[in-house]
């Protein structure tokens with residue numbers, strides 16, 4: 001689980017959308033093997049932070065991974081570096097089958113045997129996908145699509161999996177499936193950066209968390225400090 005080496009370091013990150021200052025100097029350090037949760041309300045900047053790490057938006061500040069500055073890395077290079085982003089919109093190919101969507105996740109890889117092994121790993125992790133290998137993505141339920149989006153991200157062979165609101169709009173029984181998958185993956189050593197409005201879900205999983213409000217980190221620390229914090233309890237727990 002949580003190691004001592006900083007894995008992903010975000011230092012003084014600023015993002016502007018025109019005149020709107022969406023991230024105002026965010027600094028975070030994520031350790032190898034941990035689950036790091038970023039919570040905060042609608043519009044706080046959680047997605048913007050993940051978009052910056054993936055280099056989908058321009059930013060000021062520094063993002064380093066394993067000591068390497070990612071600023072000049074393209075989105076594709078960032079995937080190849082091991083940072084894989086499962087977006088809130090899921091971005092599936094709607095008319096492709098489950099199997100074809102999973103293979104799209106491996107498009108930058110040339111280690112065919114390992115790709116095959118990862119396919120079987122994803123089907124083991126999500127038996128519902130295994131039962132629907134030939135089904136078109138657009139005909140799947142929201143929960144199944146979320147599993148497919150996570151499965152496709154896993155096919156990119158991540159060291160760090162970035163998940164944006166993986167429980168959004170899902171029924172509790174499906175959230176349990178996602179929950180089990182996150183625990184299994186983390187137990188196998190995967191580092192997970194989890195952005196969630198569902199604070200209860202994030203607190204359940206995360207080793208450490210940060211609270212983001214209007215583009216600023218207002219609090220960060222271990223999960224038990226968040227559990228015991230009166231402001232977090234009043235503002236964020238019990239609403240889901």
Ligand SMILES: Nc1ncnc2c1ncn2[C@@H]1O[C@H](COP(=O)(O)OP(=O)(O)OP(=O)(O)O)[C@@H](O)[C@H]1O
Pocket residue numbers: 017020022040041042043044045046047048049088197
């Ligand atoms: N492409 C864009 N153009 C202009 N403003 C944007 C754009 N994307 C995000 N914003 C603004 O930046 C701020 C942060 O948005 P962001 O989506 O990062 O928040 P969030 O915490 O992920 O919220 P949510 O939980 O609703 O996804 C918001 O005020 C939002 O309106």
